[in-house]
Amino acid sequence: MANVRIDRLHKEFRGPTGTVHALQELTLDIADGEFVSLVGPSGCGKSTALRIIAGLEVPSSGRILFGPRDITKLEPRDRNIAMVFQSYALYPHMTVRQNLEYGLRKRGIGKEERARKVAAIAPMLRLETMLERKPRQLSGGQRQRVALGRALIRDPEVFLLDEPLSNLDAKLRVHMRAELAALHQKLRTTMIYVTHDQLEAMTLSDRIVVMNHGVMQQVGTPEEIYSRPANRFVAEFIGTPSMNMIEGELRIEGGRPVFQGPGIAVPLPQAPPRMPATPQATLGVRPEDIALVPPDAPGAIRAKVTVSELAGAERYHFIELGSGSVILRTPATTVLRPGETVALGLDPARLHLFAGAGEDAA
Numbered sequence: 510m511a512n513v514r515i516d517r518l519h520k521e522f523r524g525p526t527g528t529v530h531a532l533q534e535l536t537l538d539i540a541d542g543e544f545v546s547l548v549g550p551s552g553c554g555k556s557t558a559l560r561i562i563a564g565l566e567v568p569s570s571g572r573i574l575f576g577p578r579d580i581t582k583l584e585p586r587d588r589n590i591a592m593v594f595q596s597y598a599l600y601p602h603m604t605v606r607q608n609l610e611y612g613l614r615k616r617g618i619g620k621e622e623r624a625r626k627v628a629a630i631a632p633m634l635r636l637e638t639m640l641e642r643k644p645r646q647l648s649g650g651q652r653q654r655v656a657l658g659r660a661l662i663r664d665p666e667v668f669l670l671d672e673p674l675s676n677l678d679a680k681l682r683v684h685m686r687a688e689l690a691a692l693h694q695k696l697r698t699t700m701i702y703v704t705h706d707q708l709e710a711m712t713l714s715d716r717i718v719v720m721n722h723g724v725m726q727q728v729g730t731p732e733e734i735y736s737r738p739a740n741r742f743v744a745e746f747i748g749t750p751s752m753n754m755i756e757g758e759l760r761i762e763g764g765r766p767v768f769q770g771p772g773i774a775v776p777l778p779q780a781p782p783r784m785p786a787t788p789q790a791t792l793g794v795r796p797e798d799i800a801l802v803p804p805d806a807p808g809a810i811r812a813k814v815t816v817s818e819l820a821g822a823e824r825y826h827f828i829e830l831g832s833g834s835v836i837l838r839t840p841a842t843t844v845l846r847p848g849e850t851v852a853l854g855l856d857p858a859r860l861h862l863f864a865g866a867g868e869d870a871a
């Protein structure tokens with residue numbers, strides 16, 4: 510078991526088309542036993558970070574420490590890690606048992622000890638009845654459990670998981686996600702998990718690191734990241750459907766901050782600590798934080814419904830607001846008709862204000 514310190518990690522790739530800064534000054538302390546996910550869009554540097562921790566990639570600068578030990582220069586095999594990849598790459602000609610034992614055998618561990626270890630982990634992954642099967646006789650989920658077992662059997666200090674569920678179909682992914690969470694509960698080994706799937710990160714992790722363009726955007730518990738996103742990128746990346754973004758201006762009226770967008774004026778509980786240089790601002794509101802209110806409610810915003818979609822237990826209503834549209838999320842029992850005019854209320858405590866407008870707003 511070990512806590513992991515990632516200290517000012519930087520990685521550049523030099524290629525014919527120039528230099529790519531895959532990772533910029535990544536610093537992070539991961540507690541012993543913690544489950545931390547690195548999440549972000551494709552190319553944001555999350556795999557590079559994991560590969561450096563694994564020793565498969567050399568950083569341009571920065572250090573990795575496991576407990577007090579600086580392991581930056583150690584070979585992968587000397588780091589006491591186990592890695593699980595998206596492609597589980599089992600040996601097809603070997604049985605499940607032989608696949609599980611392979612790493613132990615290579616390290617010269619005797620037959621009895623190997624059998625004891627297989628017997629200990631097989632039930633944990635519900636593989637007891639499958640030990641003599643070949644990988645082709647297993648389902649995708651079972652194969653992925655063997656891949657996890659192969660990592661587990663080595664009893665590593667740190668688990669590194671790179672999109673381990675992304676080859677599974679949607680239903681199985683949800684199932685394996687729960688299994689992985691249960692496994693972590695049981696083992697309490699440090700796990701570092703890479704995914705582009707924010708929902709996977711939200712459901713599995715003690716803490717999430719949101720990355721974009723090689724730069725850490727925010728680190729926090731799933732709750733913190735969801736309810737207090739540090740910037741517009743995090744706000745839009747985390748949560749489905751995405752946070753609604755309304756472009757407008759922030760003004761002070763009668764000493765109070767008011768957000769004004771096309772067709773709406775929303776008083777805010779407090780001005781940002783530093784008023785931005787330009788009034789351009791973006792108001793963020795999650796689809797579940799827009800309420801349907803009586804038409805005569807104070808501050809009600811009148812708007813027209815364009816489309817309503819049923820999504821199982823919920824409904825998503827697309828509503829024209831100013832020059833754009835917002836999504837309102839309600840229980841499925843709330844039925845709105847396209848063309849209908851509704852009155853909306855925004856709870857000031859659940860609004861997010863971002864300086865500037867458009868994609869680059871921070």
Ligand code: ADP
Pocket residue numbers: 522523524529530531549550551552553554555556557558
């Ligand atoms: P992610 O895992 O978030 O999709 P990566 O860590 O794989 O992102 O990549 C981060 C950036 O570094 C990308 O721009 C990618 O193209 C670049 N990159 C990754 N590996 C290499 C490499 N071996 N050579 C050149 N560029 C690379």
